[in-house]
Amino acid sequence: AQTVTQSQPEMSVQEAETVTLSCTYDTSESDYYLFWYKQPPSRQMILVIRQEAYKQQNATENRFSVNFQKAAKSFSLKISDSQLGDAAMYFCAYRPRLNTGTASKLTFGTGTRLQVTL
Amino acid sequence: NAGVTQTPKFQVLKTGQSMTLQCAQDMNHEYMSWYRQDPGMGLRLIHYSVGAGITDQGEVPNGYNVSRSTTEDFPLRLLSAAPSQTSVYFCASSYTGDSGNTIYFGEGSWLTVV
Numbered sequence: 007a008q009t010v011t012q013s014q015p016e017m018s019v020q021e022a023e024t025v026t027l028s029c030t031y032d033t034s035e036s037d038y039y040l041f042w043y044k045q046p047p048s049r050q051m052i053l054v055i056r057q058e059a060y061k062q063q064n065a066t067e068n069r070f071s072v073n074f075q076k077a078a079k080s081f082s083l084k085i086s087d088s089q090l091g092d093a094a095m096y097f098c099a100y101r102p103r104l105n106t107g108t109a110s111k112l113t114f115g116t117g118t119r120l121q122v123t124l
Numbered sequence: 125n126a127g128v129t130q131t132p133k134f135q136v137l138k139t140g141q142s143m144t145l146q147c148a149q150d151m152n153h154e155y156m157s158w159y160r161q162d163p164g165m166g167l168r169l170i171h172y173s174v175g176a177g178i179t180d181q182g183e184v185p186n187g188y189n190v191s192r193s194t195t196e197d198f199p200l201r202l203l204s205a206a207p208s209q210t211s212v213y214f215c216a217s218s219y220t221g222d223s224g225n226t227i228y229f230g231e232g233s234w235l236t237v238v
Binding site (some may be wrong): 010041048049050051053056097099101111112114115116117 | 157159161164165166167168169172182183212214216226227229231232234
């Protein structure tokens with residue numbers, strides 16, 4: 007079974023600084039997707055960034071980028087120029103690319119709460 | 125463009141009562157699923173469906189029933205509510221296959237069982 011581990015329950019960053027959130031996962035699959043979701047206090051699940059495992063290039067979305075290390079099964083999220091609106095819970099998630107049946111499910115980590123201070 | 129719509133958004137139930145959480149999507153997605161989110165945990169899969177008439181259990185199915193009579197709708201039924209089912213529930217949908225790398229979530233349903 008796949009597992010996703012986020013070892014940092016809470017992180018804090020000053021506004022305009024950079025912060026990196028860690029995620030490791032375990033799978034026997036070779037082809038899969040990895041995601042970072044943001045969950046503000048409203049509890050809405052917002053997709054931040056997505057990485058396809060078959061792509062070597064790290065995904066970027068504006069101030070958000072990932073460091074994907076397939077051999078190490080590591081998928082960290084870097085937030086640059088942090089803003090107050092970035093404060094939220096961040097979840098790392100995994101999904102096999104061959105998403106049929108139970109393989110379709112997302113496996114989530116337990117989340118990292120990010121605080122942004124002035 | 126409604127996306128994934130969940131109702132109700134908030135509900136308080138008494139122990140032993142039954143209720144249905146509604147989920148509808150207007151994107152013609154084959155795959156729909158229900159997750160629950162408890163404090164300190166990520167989302168956990170309750171039930172899922174890969175198409176109309178096809179459902180299966182996820183990680184935490186006990187106490188819940190689902191059906192999928194249409195592509196659009198995937199209701200979640202609590203048969204006899206228990207305090208342990210107090211949680212935030214999310215419905216999600218996507219295409220299957222290679223197109224399924226974008227998962228759409230509803231806004232969540234907050235359920236309290238007293």
